[in-house]
Amino acid sequence: MERPAWAPRNIDISVPSVSRMYDYYLGGSHNFEVDREAARKAMEFMPGLPKIMQANRAFMRRAVRYAADEGISQFLDIGSGIPTFGNVHEVAQAARPGAHVVYVDHDPVAVAHSQAVLRGNEDADVVAADLLKPQEILASPQVQRLIDLNRPIALLLVAILHFVEDADDPYGAVAELRDALAPGSLLVVTHASYEGIPLPPERAEGAVDVYKNIRNPLIMRSREEIARFFEGYDMVEPGLVPMPNWRPDTALEDEDPYSFSGFAGVGRTA
Secondary structure (H helix, E strand, O other): OOOOOOOOOOOOOOOOOHHHHHHHHOOOOOOOHHHHHHHHHHHHHOOOHHHHHHHHHHHHHHHHHHHHHOOOOEEEEEOOOOOOOOOHHHHHHHHOOOOEEEEEEOOHHHHHHHHHHHOOOOOEEEEEOOOOOHHHHHOOHHHHHHOOOOOOOEEEEEOOHHHOOHHHOHHHHHHHHHHOOOOOOEEEEEEOOOOOOOOOHHHHHHHHHHHHHOOOOOOOOOHHHHHHHHOOEEEOOOOOEOHHHOOOOOOOOOOOHHHHOOEEEEEEEO
């Protein structure tokens, strides 16, 4: 198998990666045949997966603009994935020049590609770290340099919590991060759920099984379970809703039914 120049030497390109599958759904070029194969297999059960990813990205951009309008100029994006067009730093720095952005991911391809994209951008950086080790993230030189935890920040956990099993205590990790945030900080979350998918659950389950088979289980949580991540936050209107319903820029009649799969929300620390 040909290893492209952008692929770090230490990665196994025979194993699919969720961030490279996501890149493929969004029409990116940083994925291998093994990722495309797994993604196509998932799409056999759930053909609307690319639409879900696009709705996810569109929500993220609206949430970042909202945070910038609220006066926030620091962004910590954990589980940031492979940068594609309209990433957090582009949206944040366009809305608020000089905004500081730190990306965090444990996928070496995502980290290497982020480094390449951010070269020369003094106000943005990337950390190779895991959501489940909040202290490592907060103590990293990149966060120490760019993020002042005494001032409000926007913490983005977009399409990542559904890759963390309950046994690994995602709620504990999210609470630990919350406790490090200054008052007025925002938590931005999207999460997969069977609720809202325009398919019978057993059909959607086929796509979930594809992730299970590549040892990256996709944990579908109910709206109630997702709401628990916002304990200790005041929800920003309109609350925890399907992604397109969160402060839409345009009328929703043209939205694909798949876009309404899962939930998105923003909370503010008191």
